[in-house]
Structure formats: structure tokens, C-alpha cells
Amino acid sequence: MSATTKKDLAEAREVCPTTARRLIAEGALLVDVREPAEVERLAFADCEQLRIPLSEFERRWAEIPRDRDVILACAVGQRSLKATYWLMYQGYDRVMNMQYGLQRWAARGFPVTGSGAGAPVTAGGCCAEAEPTTEPSSCCDGAKAPATGCCG
Amino acid sequence: MKDIKVLGPGCAKCKATADLIAAVARDAGADVTIGKVEEMREIVGYGVISTPAVVVDGKVVHVGSVPTREMVEGWLA
Numbered sequence: 001m002s003a004t005t006k007k008d009l010a011e012a013r014e015v016c017p018t019t020a021r022r023l024i025a026e027g028a029l030l031v032d033v034r035e036p037a038e039v040e041r042l043a044f045a046d047c048e049q050l051r052i053p054l055s056e057f058e059r060r061w062a063e064i065p066r067d068r069d070v071i072l073a074c075a076v077g078q079r080s081l082k083a084t085y086w087l088m089y090q091g092y093d094r095v096m097n098m099q100y101g102l103q104r105w106a107a108r109g110f111p112v113t114g115s116g117a118g119a120p121v122t123a124g125g126c127c128a129e130a131e132p133t134t135e136p137s138s139c140c141d142g143a144k145a146p147a148t149g150c151c152g
Numbered sequence: 153m154k155d156i157k158v159l160g161p162g163c164a165k166c167k168a169t170a171d172l173i174a175a176v177a178r179d180a181g182a183d184v185t186i187g188k189v190e191e192m193r194e195i196v197g198y199g200v201i202s203t204p205a206v207v208v209d210g211k212v213v214h215v216g217s218v219p220t221r222e223m224v225e226g227w228l229a
Contacts, residue, residue, distance in 0.1 A: 004198060004199035004200075004211070004212045005199065006197055006198055006199075006210065007197045007199075008197060009193050009194075009196065009197045011193070012193070054201070057201060058201050058202070081192060082192055082196060082201060083201075085192060085193055085196035085197070086196050086201050088196075089196055089197065089199055
């Protein structure tokens with residue numbers, strides 16, 4: 001096992017889907033870390049994106065550019081938070097996590113594609129974590145306020 | 153004394169890893185402290201994305217699965 005350096009990572013920057021959508025329109029890159037079967041059922045649409053499943057993330061993270069804003073997303077925002085911290089560990093400083101993930105994105109009526117469009121989004125893949133406790137209809141009402149203006 | 157940390161979100165495999173290390177240490181009479189790191193930010197701060205992982209005296213020695221008894225014995229030797 002190669003030696004690793006312990007780093008004290010700062011709290012990750014998080015944005016709600018509404019803010020994420022605006023940032024993507026302004027040039028941020030979306031990185032979907034869900035597994036292929038999940039993406040096949042339902043996926044983000046109408047935005048530039050990279051798909052790197054968390055199960056491949058250690059091998060493929062270097063595909064993600066360092067010179068632009070990057071928004072990590074998954075089903076509910078837990079796996080993508082891990083991916084966000086991983087990129088921060090690797091020295092990325094323009095990364096942020098999409099709170100509540102595709103579930104909230106779809107609930108807000110933002111573009112999606114796939115055979116499951118219109119069906120509820122569930123956290124899938126390995127190590128899926130608890131879904132958010134907040135109502136899908138209320139944006140940015142989580143415990144952590146996003147670092148940027150929400151719903152702007 | 154060896155300082156051992158098990159990194160993981162508190163899943164069954166993480167518990168199995170900690171229990172195995174404790175059992176092997178007890179059988180070997182090894183002087184160890186075993187801690188758990190369950191907070192995601194701190195886990196990834198070790199450069200770990202796959203859990204459970206094991207850190208011995210500050211060095212990550214294993215990631216992504218429950219280690220074997222032989223591996224644990226090697227860490228405690």
C-alpha cells in the first residue's frame with residue numbers, strides 16, 4: 001500500500017440544484033458519479049456533463065478539469081459529497097457538491113432523460129446513504145447553507 | 153503501542169474489520185489502540201474513497217474490504 005498524506009480538508013462547498021443549474025449555464029461542468037444502471041434509468045439532461053461512477057472514481061478522477069467550476073452530483077448528494085472531498089484531497093479548488101442530487105433536480109422540474117423519467121428517484125448503487133429529510137419542494141432548506149446565493 | 157484506525161461510515165464491514173483487529177490483537181497479546189473514523193470528510197482526508205480502510209500508525213495499509221486475519225497479524229507483528 002503506498003503511503004498517503006493525511007489532510008485536514010475544509011468543509012465542502014455545496015449548492016442546491018437551482019443554483020447548480022445556473023452555474024452550469026454559466027460554464028460549470030456537471031459530473032454525475034452514479035453507476036451506469038442508475039444513469040440508464042434517469043439522467044441529467046440538457047447540460048454539459050461527465051459521467052464517472054464513484055466505483056471508478058479513484059481511477060478516472062484526473063479526467064475532471066481543474067481550470068473550471070465543477071459540480072458533483074449523484075442521486076441524493078451523499079456519494080457526490082465523497083467525490084467532492086476526494087477532488088479536494090487531490091488539490092482541486094473549484095469543486096462543489098449538488099445538495100440532494102438528481103432527486104431534487106427532477107423534483108424541481110429540471111431536464112432529465114431516461115426510461116425512468118417521471119418516476120421517483122431513489123439512491124442506488126453501492127453504499128447508498130440516507131436520503132435527505134427535507135421536502136423535495138423546498139429548495140436550500142438543508143442544515144448547510146450553500147456557499148453561493150441559493151435559488152438565484 | 154500501535155495506533156490503529158478503522159475508516160468507514162459505520163457499516164457492517166467496518167464493524168467486522170474493527171472486531172477482527174481487536175480479536176487478533178487480543179490473541180497475539182499485542183498492545184494496540186483501535187479507533188474508528190466515521191466522518192466522511194476525515195475519511196477522505198486520508199486519501200481513501202473505498203471503505204472499510206485501515207490506518208496503522210498514520211499509514212493507510214488497506215482499503216475497500218474486510219482484511220484477512222493474516223493481514224492483520226502482519227500489521228501487528
